[in-house]
Amino acid sequence: MGTCPQYIVDYMQEYLDGDISRENEQQLKQHLQNCASCRQHMHELSDTVAFVKSAAHITAPPHFESEVMKRLPKGKSRVGVQRWFRRHPILVAVAVFFLFMSTSLIGSYQNNEFSVTKQPNLVLDGQTVIVPEGVIVKGDIVVKNGDIIVEGEVDGNITVINGEYMASTAVVTGEIEEIDEVFEWLWYEIKSMANTVVELFQ
Amino acid sequence: MKLFEISFVNISDQKGGVGYKMDALVNNRIKQVLKGDQNAYSDIVNLYQHKLYQICYRMLSNKHEAEDIAQEAFVRAYINLHTFDQKRKFSTWLYRIATNLCIDRIRKKKPDYYLDAEVAGTEGLDMYSQLSSNDKLPDDQVEQMELQDRIQYEISRLPDKYRSVIVLKYMEELSLQEISEILDLPLGTVKTRIHRGREALRKQLNNL
Ligand SMILES: [Zn+2]
Numbered sequence: 001m002g003t004c005p006q007y008i009v010d011y012m013q014e015y016l017d018g019d020i021s022r023e024n025e026q027q028l029k030q031h032l033q034n035c036a037s038c039r040q041h042m043h044e045l046s047d048t049v050a051f052v053k054s055a056a057h058i059t060a061p062p063h064f065e066s067e068v069m070k071r072l073p074k075g076k077s078r079v080g081v082q083r084w085f086r087r088h089p090i091l092v093a094v095a096v097f098f099l100f101m102s103t104s105l106i107g108s109y110q111n112n113e114f115s116v117t118k119q120p121n122l123v124l125d126g127q128t129v130i131v132p133e134g135v136i137v138k139g140d141i142v143v144k145n146g147d148i149i150v151e152g153e154v155d156g157n158i159t160v161i162n163g164e165y166m167a168s169t170a171v172v173t174g175e176i177e178e179i180d181e182v183f184e185w186l187w188y189e190i191k192s193m194a195n196t197v198v199e200l201f202q
Numbered sequence: 203m204k205l206f207e208i209s210f211v212n213i214s215d216q217k218g219g220v221g222y223k224m225d226a227l228v229n230n231r232i233k234q235v236l237k238g239d240q241n242a243y244s245d246i247v248n249l250y251q252h253k254l255y256q257i258c259y260r261m262l263s264n265k266h267e268a269e270d271i272a273q274e275a276f277v278r279a280y281i282n283l284h285t286f287d288q289k290r291k292f293s294t295w296l297y298r299i300a301t302n303l304c305i306d307r308i309r310k311k312k313p314d315y316y317l318d319a320e321v322a323g324t325e326g327l328d329m330y331s332q333l334s335s336n337d338k339l340p341d342d343q344v345e346q347m348e349l350q351d352r353i354q355y356e357i358s359r360l361p362d363k364y365r366s367v368i369v370l371k372y373m374e375e376l377s378l379q380e381i382s383e384i385l386d387l388p389l390g391t392v393k394t395r396i397h398r399g400r401e402a403l404r405k406q407l408n409n410l
Pocket of ligand 1: 006008031035036037038039
């Protein structure tokens with residue numbers, strides 16, 4: 001067989017593919033008639049094909065389908081996840097909060113620094129914020145580690161963290177919240193973050 | 203004579219009909235799954251489980267691994283279902299996921315030199331019999347094997363690039379075009395691999 005041209009073997013393969021031109025097939029047949037070793041080669045190739053084709057069909061084990069169903073992830077599609085976020089903004093905020101923010105927030109809580117939301121017309125007296133009489137503050141005010149005295153008007157919410165809210169004849173259109181405990185303060189942060197999360201997903 | 207012609211036409215219609223109905227069913231289930239109905243996926247698994255398991259078993263020659271990889275392929279398909287183009291054939295996409303997982307698994311088990319040798323493997327077929335001689339059993343043991351065991355044994359000794367085309371062509375009975383899509387190879391490469399795969403198998407079978 002060493003003396004036989006390579007194209008004869010190629011023709012054998014084309015023949016087995018059922019993809020051989022009439023000319024090449026003629027050439028192959030002529031060669032096989034005269035060459036015992038190529039005849040042998042052709043036989044062996046045909047036998048090889050018959051051998052693999054005699055492979056039995058194999059079936060999956062009995063509980064295959066239910067095993068696959070068990071392995072599927074539960075909260076699968078992205079649509080589903082977004083929907084879940086929108087339905088449970090507080091939980092998402094809690095998770096985000098504890099993952100990324102806890103150290104910095106607790107740190108800032110513990111350093112007892114006085115701070116107040118920047119609003120025009122506010123008067124500062126040490127760690128006390130005063131909304132003077134006749135003044136209208138538009139927007140929310142958050143005071144940390146200090147008190148607030150409202151004599152004028154606030155068109156928004158007031159939140160006092162670690163301090164007191166004092167008023168006499170004040171007009172406050174929004175909610176007034178006083179937060180003294182660490183947990184309450186965290187809860188406040190979480191709620192405001194939840195509102196941000198809800199906005200993000202809408 | 204006329205009756206014969208009529209029944210012949212009917213048979214070919216039915217054949218086309220079955221394929222069409224199956225594609226329609228699969229696409230319908232895919233839409234349901236994408237809407238969030240996880241249970242609809244069980245019909246898809248049911249439909250393809252045997253073929254997918256067979257591919258994995260023929261590739262890996264190990265029942266536990268085949269089961270694990272076939273299940274994994276279904277899970278991956280589920281997770282990535284939103285990327286599947288429903289104008290295309292689902293089975294092709296699914297088989298592609300499975301064959302890729304099988305090939306990954308095979309390569310992880312193999313020592314590196316085996317891999318390199320295969321990439322470098324050019325025309326010389328002698329190299330393959332040398333490479334697979336590692337897993338070769340004694341001749342008398344091979345001769346005593348039952349036919350089905352012997353088939354799997356010989357398939358398992360093929361280098362994986364030939365094994366995949368031979369399995370897909372002769373055991374899954376897929377067209378060269380489908381094989382080329384599943385393996386992401388040009389049609390010509392698929393043909394060459396089938397030729398070399400047959401030749402390698404012939405040598406294995408006649409080397410006893
Ligand atoms: Zn010859």
